[in-house]
Amino acid sequence: MTFLSFEFMRRALIAAALVGLTAPAIGVYLVQRKLSLMGDGIGHVAFAGVAAGFLTHTQPLYTAVGAAIAGAIVIEVLHERGRLASDVALALIFYGGIATGLLLAGLSKESTTSLVAYLFGSVLTVTSSDIVVMGAVAATVIVTTSLLRKELFAACYDEEVARTMGLPVTALNLFIAITTAVVIAVAMRVVGILLVASMLVLPVAAAQQLARSFSATVLTSAGVGLAVSVAGLILAFYANVAPAATIALSAIGVFAAATLARRVTVGN
Amino acid sequence: MTVGGAAQPALAVTDAAIRLGRAPVLKGIDLTVTAGQVVALLGANGSGKTTLVRGLLGLLPLEAGEVRLFGQPLERFSQWERVGYVPQRFTATTGVPATVLEVVRSGRVPRAARWLPFARGDVAAARSAVQLVGLDGLEGRSVARLSGGQQRRVLIARALAGEPEALVLDEPLAGLDLESQSALADTVRTLKRDGLAVLLIEHALGPLEPLIDRAVVLAEGRIVYDGPPAAGRVHTSHGHHHPGEGDTRPRR
Numbered sequence: 480m481t482f483l484s485f486e487f488m489r490r491a492l493i494a495a496a497l498v499g500l501t502a503p504a505i506g507v508y509l510v511q512r513k514l515s516l517m518g519d520g521i522g523h524v525a526f527a528g529v530a531a532g533f534l535t536h537t538q539p540l541y542t543a544v545g546a547a548i549a550g551a552i553v554i555e556v557l558h559e560r561g562r563l564a565s566d567v568a569l570a571l572i573f574y575g576g577i578a579t580g581l582l583l584a585g586l587s588k589e590s591t592t593s594l595v596a597y598l599f600g601s602v603l604t605v606t607s608s609d610i611v612v613m614g615a616v617a618a619t620v621i622v623t624t625s626l627l628r629k630e631l632f633a634a635c636y637d638e639e640v641a642r643t644m645g646l647p648v649t650a651l652n653l654f655i656a657i658t659t660a661v662v663i664a665v666a667m668r669v670v671g672i673l674l675v676a677s678m679l680v681l682p683v684a685a686a687q688q689l690a691r692s693f694s695a696t697v698l699t700s701a702g703v704g705l706a707v708s709v710a711g712l713i714l715a716f717y718a719n720v721a722p723a724a725t726i727a728l729s730a731i732g733v734f735a736a737a738t739l740a741r742r743v744t745v746g747n
Numbered sequence: 748m749t750v751g752g753a754a755q756p757a758l759a760v761t762d763a764a765i766r767l768g769r770a771p772v773l774k775g776i777d778l779t780v781t782a783g784q785v786v787a788l789l790g791a792n793g794s795g796k797t798t799l800v801r802g803l804l805g806l807l808p809l810e811a812g813e814v815r816l817f818g819q820p821l822e823r824f825s826q827w828e829r830v831g832y833v834p835q836r837f838t839a840t841t842g843v844p845a846t847v848l849e850v851v852r853s854g855r856v857p858r859a860a861r862w863l864p865f866a867r868g869d870v871a872a873a874r875s876a877v878q879l880v881g882l883d884g885l886e887g888r889s890v891a892r893l894s895g896g897q898q899r900r901v902l903i904a905r906a907l908a909g910e911p912e913a914l915v916l917d918e919p920l921a922g923l924d925l926e927s928q929s930a931l932a933d934t935v936r937t938l939k940r941d942g943l944a945v946l947l948i949e950h951a952l953g954p955l956e957p958l959i960d961r962a963v964v965l966a967e968g969r970i971v972y973d974g975p976p977a978a979g980r981v982h983t984s985h986g987h988h989h990p991g992e993g994d995t996r997p998r999r
Contacts (some may be wrong), residue, residue, distance in 0.1 A: 511843040626862045633853040636845065639834060643804045644857040644909070645827030683843065691889040693845040 482716045491602045491669075491712055493610055495726065498666040498678055499708025501617040503686070503700035504624045505658045506679030510687070511635040517554055517656070518676030520569055521663050523576030524550025526672045528664070529597045530583035539597065540612070540664060547660035550576065555656040559649065600671030600723040602712065609668060616665045620658055631655070632693060669708070670723040678704065681730035688737035703733050755818035756781045757829075757913040757944035758803060763812030765795075765802045772798045773968045776812065778946075780913065785935065785945040785958045787976060790965035796948045797835060799965065800915055803946075804832055816913070828857035831911030833902050835918050835948075847893070848886040850901050851877050854908035876908035881930050896922040903931065907938075914938070916947040920955065929954040952976075 482488045509517055528546025532539030550572065557568050584594050596604070605613075624631065634641040634651040641648050659679065667675045686699035711726030718725065756779040763776040773795045780786045788796050801807045803814055805821050814821040817829060831854070854876070855869040865873075877883055880900040885893070890901055899922050906914060914935075920928050932954035935945060939958060952959060956976070964972035 507843055513842060629853065629856055629859065629865060630861065632845075632849070633856045636850065636853060637834070639801075639806055640832055640905070641856075642806060643827060643830060643832040644854075645825060646856060687843050690844055691846060691887070693843055693849050696843050 482713060487603050487605075488712075488716060490605045490607065490610055491722070492709060494602055494605045494613055495669050495708035495712045495722070496705055497610075497613045497617040498662075498669045499682070499704035499706070499726075500701050501620050501704075502662055502666055502678035503682040503704040504621055504697070505655065505662055507683045507693075507697055507700055508624075508631055508635045508655045509659060509679060510683045511632075512652075512655070514558065515680045516569060516676070517551070517558075518659055518663060518679045520554050520572045520576075521547050521551050521656075521660050522667065522672045522675045523573045523580075525576075525660070525664050525667060525675075526597065527576045527579035527583060529667075529672075530580040530587065530589075530594070533589040533593070534583045534587035540668075543597075543667065544661060544664040546576075547664045548657050551656035551660035552653065555652055559652065597667060598671050598673055599721055600667065600669055600674070602669045602722050605668060613665055613668075616661055620662060623654075623658070627651070627654070628697075670726055671721075674723045674727045677727045677730060678708070681727065681734055682707065685730065685734040685737045688734065688741045703730070707733055756815070757817055758915075758946055759815040759818075760799070760803055761813045761815075763799075763802060763814065764810040765798055765807055766810045767798060767807070771810065771968065773802070773965075776970060778803075778963060778970070778973075780944045780946050782912070782942040782944050783939055784960045785939055785947070785955075787952060787955075787959045787962045788946060788948045788965065789950075789962055794965040795968045796965055797917055800917055800946070800948060804830070804915060828909055829912040831906030831909050831914045833906045833914070833916040833919055835921075844889045844891060846887050847877060847882055847890055847901055847904075848873060850890055851904045851908050854905035857909055872910065873904075873908045876904040879907055879930075879934050880904040881927060894922075896924055896927060899923055900927060900931075907934070912942065913944040913946070916945065916949075918948055918950070920949055920951070920953055925953075931955070932958060 506518070509515055525543045525547040528543035529539040531546065532542035535542070554569070554572060562568050630646055631651060633644060634646055634648045638648055662679065663675050666678055670678055682700040682704035683696065685703045686696045690696040690699050707729040708726055711729040712722045714725040714729070715722035758778070758780040760776050760778040763773065764771060765773040776799060778799070788799065790796050798807060802809055805814070816824045817826065819826070852865055852870060852873040855865060855873055859865055859869050874886065877886055880903050882897060882900055882904065885897070890898060893901065899919065903916070903919055919931060923931065935955065936958055939945065947955070949955065959976040961974065962972065962976040963970055
């Protein structure tokens with residue numbers, strides 16, 4: 480347990496654990512709505528937000544949150560109007576976000592190293608105040624998604640019938656989009672913009688191989704998220720590689736193992 | 748239960764027109780269903796039955812005319828717990844797994860307290876709805892692992908779980924075996940006696956036939972018949988009536 484003797488490692492573990500626990504709590508609704516790639520779209524826009532922070536000498540987290548929320552709302556509105564069905568719309572958002580980010584970063588004369596930190600994550604440089612922000616976001620996301628569990632389930636499971644139940648489906652979808660944006664902006668410190676959406680989707684994908692029920696999927700995905708974040712970080716520490724890589728690959732490993740286990744036990 | 752007064756029809760459409768994209772799909776639609784009435788909406792594929800039902804439920808905007816639910820104009824209607832809807836297709840068998848009880852229980856959302864988990868009464872209502880459609884014992888089963896007919900029954904149970912006063916069913920019998928069809932007919936018969944208003948789209952009425960009070964036949968976006976069911980059946984099977992012809996048919 481030598482890694483625990485390092486202050487930066489203890490902070491990194493807390494940060495990774497918070498993200499691993501929180502991301503699937505909202506990711507489960509993205510998967511249920513078949514919007515797994517929405518997180519990626521938001522991440523790319525958040526990249527532009529980070530660069531805008533460099534340019535304006537603002538804390539990049541704040542500008543990233545703002546850009547991510549704006550991007551999430553645009554994606555959600557496009558989806559509601561049926562325009563996202565053309566994946567060209569999503570492609571425009573992906574490339575538009577990255578290109579704008581590169582442009583703003585170039586104008587800001589910020590060194591590319593700090594940009595790379597956001598692209599690939601820099602969990603080892605997480606500060607105590609970062610942890611406080613992450614903890615607050617994690618608590619808010621877990622509490623609100625728990626309180627709205629039955630409404631979110633109904634709206635994501637069958638949107639039309641949810642409307643005839645009198646549920647504010649558009650508002651609930653926007654809640655999911657905005658919460659996703661905030662989680663992504665916060666989680667990018669841990670796994671980076673390139674892999675941030677994997678934290679929302681991969682634990683859920685693994686959990687749904689094993690679970691029969693929605694509530695079991697929610698719990699299992701939180702467990703998988705937590706486990707792969709912590710295990711991935713420890714692996715990265717000993718292998719001396721980027722934690723984002725080991726975390727995402729661990730999640731894919733769990734998914735593969737879960738799929739295999741399911742085939743063996745259920746037979747399909 | 749007649750908050751709006753006994754005289755108010757549960758579902759009422761007046762002179763409605765609906766457009767899908769650029770094409771007008773429905774024109775001059777008048778339709779009412781009162782408490783305790785079972786109305787069958789018939790017509791060939793593409794005649795606009797599902798479109799009408801979706802307009803009635805506020806899922807499609809009206810181009811003209813008015814919809815009233817329990818006497819309230821649709822745009823101001825808020826008592827959605829009084830309405831149950833069984834859509835034609837199952838929308839989510841893939842994706843995140845969910846059990847029969849989880850899906851059926853979601854039908855209680857309009858009656859349950861917001862921000863809180865389901866109360867014991869909601870779960871009990873969901874369980875009895877599962878029982879009503881004959882899926883008891885399968886409450887914990889993943890819906891994706893059920894047969895097509897069983898999945899249809901999950902959707903019916905979800906609508907029944909909300910204890911609606913008006914039930915709109917889009918081809919409820921599709922994929923159901925004969926036994927489940929008569930089970931559904933028995934359920935509808937009991938609920939009809941309690942005052943349930945039912946509007947259902949169906950091609951072959953099967954065991955539901957004796958329960959039908961009125962048949963409404965759509966053809967080319969217009970109502971061409973509204974009257975006793977037997978004559979309506981004849982009307983659809985001919986299937987060559989022109990728009991406008993229905994205006995001379997009996998209406999109630």
